[in-house]
Amino acid sequence: MEPLTIGILAGGVFAGLSGASLAALKGWNGWLELKRMELTHDIGDRHLPPAGNRIEMADLRERVRKLEAIAAGIDL
Template sequence: MYDPNLYITLAAASLGAIGMVTFAGLTGWRGWLALKHQELQAGGDIGPIQALPNASARIEIADLKERIRKLEAIAAGVDL
């Protein structure tokens, strides 16, 4: 029941699994950062709101502000 080899084996396997998960996560993170760096260097898409014309952007922002106001009123329990 108290075999020290079992505990050493479990600890080593756990440490190895944590190391592999960490390595995979860091590799993915570096890949994502490289992708974003390439997008910035290429002058890629900056986003849907900034790509809209000025008047359309103002209308969209006003619409979003109105929705937020309504949601805040609902959350506060005020009837509109």
């Protein structure tokens, strides 16, 4: 084989490996960012009750408000 052909093949292989490495690195960084987001999202939700409980609490508060209004003699 000629030296020019070997150089062209080596350059092509190097370019291909570089592109694949960059794509893999970008994918890895994206995966890490996803995991960071999941972890911070979980931490933020730990202080809040589940959605069903929040809806039930809102219903109970509304009922208490109506009962207090009835007890005070206010017509809704």
